Amino acid sequence: MATITELKCAVRETLEARGVLGQLKARIRAEVFSALEGDKQPPQPQLSHENLLINELIREYLEFNKYKYCASVLTAESGQPQVPLDRQFLANELNVAEDSSSKSVPLLYGLVSHFVNRDDSRGKVFLRSLSHPPGPSSSTRGTDA
Known part of the structure; x- marks a missing residue:
């Protein structure tokens, strides 16, 4: 008969082999942080x-x-x-x-x-600014504050 320690070890190894243990740990971590933050989360922009x-x-x-x-x-x-x-x-x-x-x-x-993989002799790509920059201020853009 297996001891409780051997059973725990077998369950842990099975969960690790299935790739579930890491997911469970991540989920628990997320729930703990969520519980700690409670209703203190600011509204999303x-x-x-x-x-x-x-x-x-x-x-x-x-x-x-x-x-x-x-x-x-x-x-x-x-x-x-x-x-x-x-x-x-x-x-x-x-x-x-x-x-x-x-x-x-x-x-x-x-x-x-x-x-x-581009084969372009022009060199680096020139990036333009976004038409509406991300962030909380984008929702008030176009209004006088």
Whole structure:
């Protein structure tokens, strides 16, 4: 007959082998922080269009890599809609054309691959400022404060 210590060890090894133990620890940690913060959390700022797209790229990446708790925390903390955006809509918003092979991986992989593997003699990519910078002030933009 197995001792209680051997049983605990067997359960721990089984949970680790299934990849569940890390998820459980992360979930417990998130719940403890949530309980400690209570109602002290400030209201979330309204999501800008750019933040919505960026968060969706990150969520797609996290879910593809089976980081389900990270994705759920991102969704909860960012105010991202629970239902993911349609991938075709996301690709259209980013002005990205896909072939059949690129549809099997997150859009973020394709975007990174494009910039890492580009053979362009012009050098670095020039980044422009966002039309509406992210953050709490974006919801009051256009009004006199």
